[in-house]
Amino acid sequence: MISIKDIARAADVSHSTVSRALRNSPLVNPETSQRIRTIAQEKGYRVSAVGRSLVNRRTDTIGVVVTSIADPFNAEVVSGIEEIALTHGYSLLLATCHSDPNREMLAVQSFYERRVDGILVSSSRVGSLYRPMLADMKVPIIFINSHHPDEDMFSVTIDNHNAGLQATRHLVQLGHKRIGYLGNQFGLQADTQRFAGYRSALEEVDIGFDPELVVHGNGGPENAKTATARLLALANPPTALFCFNDMSAFGAMCAAREHGLAIPSDLSIVGLDDLLLSSYTEPALTTIRQPKHEMGRLAAGTLFQLLSGNSPERFISMRGELIVRKSTVPPTSSADAVSTNYQKSSARV
């Protein structure tokens, strides 16, 4: 592994001059500079970022923590982050935590030891615990998809309440009265807020909330499938279903088919995310589009603002957009009838 000292020796100058020459410093004679660069090229020299980082006190590296990179949502977010990082000449350290708060902390600690210039965390589960940690480590940190109203906290999210509202309103406006909610793991902030939006939409039109119609998966299709199966086995099953995300919606569609139901005629389904594949399923999925790539870009942008001494917006909240495709239709009369009957006899909660 060759260093500037090696080419200094070869060019018969001091390593200081080499350092300057390779960074195009105007302080060094153009001819010597050229000579040094030629030698460096011949020897295949490449500057050591670790040596440079030590003196510059920056690594040109940012750390990204996600629950799982195999989750298309996170993949898109990371893609947006990487795009912006590249334009700033930064590299990305990636770690996954699989929704384990402990692993999330370990990942952040590891990033800190590596002296990243900033950290991005998607779907954090330990947001509040960062306060003491951040006191020690003076590293800017941006949250994506989770929001923590403390000072010195930055975040980029979509308005989850509004997303739940839009999705459920769409079903309500189609005439559905018996609308289920398929959530994510209990305690996840985004889940709580989307669920709240769902309830708000029901309240707007005085549809009673039935806790029987709420089930929870884990954001993946398999658990969504079993959760949906429970829902469909009810004496009075829903005619429409709002799913926490598109992956869950796919699982729900699968469960419905296996239960002998046709989509959308027997069960309308709304997802949330608008994944690349969501428009290619049969039927194409009605969903709330989340600007995943843009969220990644904005989060990274916020970080770089911070790094360059500016004061970016503290909390960025984006709007999801309802994309109506083929998985939602008005309820069939028979289902509607059942639903109406049930309304009469069910207690309002």
Next chain:
Amino acid sequence: MISIKDIARAADVSHSTVSRALRNSPLVNPETSQRIRTIAQEKGYRVSAVGRSLVNRRTDTIGVVVTSIADPFNAEVVSGIEEIALTHGYSLLLATCHSDPNREMLAVQSFYERRVDGILVSSSRVGSLYRPMLADMKVPIIFINSHHPDEDMFSVTIDNHNAGLQATRHLVQLGHKRIGYLGNQFGLQADTQRFAGYRSALEEVDIGFDPELVVHGNGGPENAKTATARLLALANPPTALFCFNDMSAFGAMCAAREHGLAIPSDLSIVGLDDLLLSSYTEPALTTIRQPKHEMGRLAAGTLFQLLSGNSPERFISMRGELIVRKSTVPPTSSADAVSTNYQKSSARV
């Protein structure tokens, strides 16, 4: 930012002793060691990996280059890599190159400057050009999903020829005679080999190869859709289609539906990858399963073998597994008849 010198001062010892104490060296008195560790904890000290890397001449970091992290195949591979890296205490630097050979080189150069301990490249497009580069930089590099028979090259792939063979044989055995191939971008190694497998399967049963039935997308659903549309507009369209990957297959299914064809009765489709969502589509996709996660694990494992001085297997080739689901059935008699007619009049290539 506090260093060992700061706690050395606080504990009234030399920084050497601090360094030893924090690394649990038996050379230091247990009591002083404990005292030092307590002070370090109080001050929230965390070792600087950059300082340590400089002297240890290793960064405990590996670099991963993929075409796009939003591609589920790559996401799964990276997931497998990360899993193994974690068990070795390594971190992951991630870069995307979007199939641009130039960006691929830049990413590798950037990794080298950061002095990663090893590099993994998925679906490389510049394999041969690595020879001169590797001569300079003494960094182990492993290829995933592309194979380069030079010495000093390591790779993990599936047997693409066999995968194409299996997929096409499956369609042949169902009775199809007019089988299309929907490939990836021209020149990609995996595409060439899968296509060769496709042709071998046709030759086995003396089905003539018709170049009209071969189209190319770019591995994504949108281009696959338009490419498939061209195929279906033929005077004598295929009754079955082997797609380069599942993403392409989804696009093909979409195109078929828009063309008024039912799947699988009017058009059988085989994909390749077996993505998480491939079993949740309607109909569920018949495909060749690629052990993506395992490939990532094996590639990372090979790298760590290399790093620990062992001599791992140079070329690991895995077998894809045919997963028969619902998107493939024997051709309907009418389609079969057309196909047979065509056979008679078409020239063998």
Next chain:
DNA sequence: GAGATCATTGCACACGTGTTCATAGTAAAA
């Protein structure tokens, strides 16, 4: 009691780079 062994610690250097300051040489100004 003298010498030997051992435990504990500090000094000094190394890793690769950047930067301040001083110095030597050169050209311009007086």
Next chain:
DNA sequence: TTTTACTATGAACACGTGTGCAATGATCTC
């Protein structure tokens, strides 16, 4: 010719950590 300004370069230190070697003091052996 002398003074001044400027150009080009090197010496020295810094960044944070690890380690070989020497030194100190204590304990043990004979």
